[in-house]
Amino acid sequence: MRLLTHNSLKNNSAAAKGKGFPLKVTVAQIRVDEQDGIDDDTKISFIQGILPNLDWPALVAASQAMGIPTLPPALTEDLAENRVFLVALYHVLMNVHLVQGMLTCPVTGREFVVQNEIPNMVLEEEECEAVRF
Amino acid sequence: MDLPSSTADSTTECACQYMTLVPRGLHFAITEWVQQRIPLHQSIWVSESEAYSHDDLTQESTSWRKHSVAVPIGTVHSQTKSDISIGYNSHRAVIWTKPGQHSYMWWQFATAEPASDVPNLRALGPVTALVGSWKLSPFPQRRIATLSEMAEAIHFCLRSDSYRKQQFPSALRIWRQVALSNWKSVSERVRDDSLFVDDLWLASTNTDNPGLKFRISCVRPDDPNYTRRDLIMAVANDLVPSSWTVDLKHYDVEIVLFLKEDDTDPCSHHFAVALALHPYQYLGCHSFSSGIVPPDVAPPYMTLTGIVRLRPSTAQLLLHLVGLKSGAVVLDPCVGIGTIAHECAYLKYVGLGGDIVLTPSLLGPQATTYSASIQNEQQRIAATLIAWDAANLPIRTAVATFGAE
Numbered sequence: 397m398r399l400l401t402h403n404s405l406k407n408n409s410a411a412a413k414g415k416g417f418p419l420k421v422t423v424a425q426i427r428v429d430e431q432d433g434i435d436d437d438t439k440i441s442f443i444q445g446i447l448p449n450l451d452w453p454a455l456v457a458a459s460q461a462m463g464i465p466t467l468p469p470a471l472t473e474d475l476a477e478n479r480v481f482l483v484a485l486y487h488v489l490m491n492v493h494l495v496q497g498m499l500t501c502p503v504t505g506r507e508f509v510v511q512n513e514i515p516n517m518v519l520e521e522e523e524c525e526a527v528r529f
Numbered sequence: 530m531d532l533p534s535s536t537a538d539s540t541t542e543c544a545c546q547y548m549t550l551v552p553r554g555l556h557f558a559i560t561e562w563v564q565q566r567i568p569l570h571q572s573i574w575v576s577e578s579e580a581y582s583h584d585d586l587t588q589e590s591t592s593w594r595k596h597s598v599a600v601p602i603g604t605v606h607s608q609t610k611s612d613i614s615i616g617y618n619s620h621r622a623v624i625w626t627k628p629g630q631h632s633y634m635w636w637q638f639a640t641a642e643p644a645s646d647v648p649n650l651r652a653l654g655p656v657t658a659l660v661g662s663w664k665l666s667p668f669p670q671r672r673i674a675t676l677s678e679m680a681e682a683i684h685f686c687l688r689s690d691s692y693r694k695q696q697f698p699s700a701l702r703i704w705r706q707v708a709l710s711n712w713k714s715v716s717e718r719v720r721d722d723s724l725f726v727d728d729l730w731l732a733s734t735n736t737d738n739p740g741l742k743f744r745i746s747c748v749r750p751d752d753p754n755y756t757r758r759d760l761i762m763a764v765a766n767d768l769v770p771s772s773w774t775v776d777l778k779h780y781d782v783e784i785v786l787f788l789k790e791d792d793t794d795p796c797s798h799h800f801a802v803a804l805a806l807h808p809y810q811y812l813g814c815h816s817f818s819s820g821i822v823p824p825d826v827a828p829p830y831m832t833l834t835g836i837v838r839l840r841p842s843t844a845q846l847l848l849h850l851v852g853l854k855s856g857a858v859v860l861d862p863c864v865g866i867g868t869i870a871h872e873c874a875y876l877k878y879v880g881l882g883g884d885i886v887l888t889p890s891l892l893g894p895q896a897t898t899y900s901a902s903i904q905n906e907q908q909r910i911a912a913t914l915i916a917w918d919a920a921n922l923p924i925r926t927a928v929a930t931f932g933a934e
Contacts, residue, residue, distance in 0.1 A: 397913065397915070398913050400913075401881065401915065404924050404925055405915070405923055405925075406923055406925045407923065408921050408922070417925045429904075432910055434877075434910070438855060438856060438877060441855070442879065446858075451925075490879075490910070509889075511889050512889075512894065512897035513897060513900070513914070514887055514893050514896065514897065514914050514916055516887075516888050516889070516916040517883070517915055517916060517918075517923040518885055518888060518916050518917060519921060
């Protein structure tokens, strides 16, 4: 699971009442891709496209849990236009993977296991009765 | 051009000719996809789709007129004719391909690109080196009906100097280039230059040394009159030099016979001979030997027996049709083992997908293995996969449009 993915995942159970975000990250194993073969312009273009949708505090908390304490607490306009920063941000979002671990709902404490990089977000039938339609 | 009464050869003198099978409906997409990557010197759709026009889509009518196929802008399914789908163009003229047992079209093309590069074009699927392609029309009033009639018509094609001295050696050269460049393992016979001389048939008669090992497969609709094996046995001796030996498992070359009725001519069959360019024999998966299209084996090689999935080649064409920009995010809510999501990387899209079957007790482990092989064998970014219920996506509202482009 990438940090970019974590930034959009939430507990969608009825008990969470729509507030199951952000999920707390507990790490057991991480994998980092050192080289991805993507040119910097492509990375910057991609990051600029998703910046408006990123929840920055959630990203900072999750990256700290995954051993990356270097993200700034706030995303300023200067940083958002800094090419070096954007390339580094791409690396953090796309190349750091949670292989084994746990995602915990901040409201209900419901745990979602991450196994072999795949987070299991499938809810039990009784957990989603109120939201099924 | 006056054609012989019994056969017509549609291949040209170009040495680098290929043939592949393309899903109906996507035939217009693959040409565009390939042309964006390599220059095509020739492009032939064998037995073009039947095309009909219908003045009014809402009325039942048996008056169908045939036209040449064009790109449909949409499709509908007729309630009155439930066995067909109808594609229509901007003028509401109906364009349709007749459904049948086989939903693939033959695409023959020629290119001067290095032979080692062609099989790596992911949308091509089971590409082969084309030896020759013929139209079999020995009878003016009817099609070939019996095994003996078919064997005789095929013998006429194979017992020619053109086949033995030009077509087969040319295709074999392409095959050898691909095998030596792309296959992870080949036998010592493939590395032996003496087995790849220009005049293979003459060399075979002048030596007792065994040549290459081969098997013959046949892709053909079911026929109650004779089996695929019957056909293979009837023509095998004329297909390869006499020094070559049969080995159904540990073969070097898979020779594929393609045969089908001509959709547009009630008195003809189309017949082609080609050499498989993917090393099915080393991958532990079915080749053309099962009589149908083999599994997609563009890297990473997939040998998941018993699991039905979308072909990566088809996924490539579908993603191409979407026409997104580089860096776009593609979200597949029912991603299965991850085929569409993983194919995104080739087009510089970011793939994200989830499925309820990706839990550890179902396809999760296989999906992880697939992702790892993509990462390791191809050094490309694997997609992000999540086990989720597509009816209850665990994605926060602020990014509900995140995956849309």
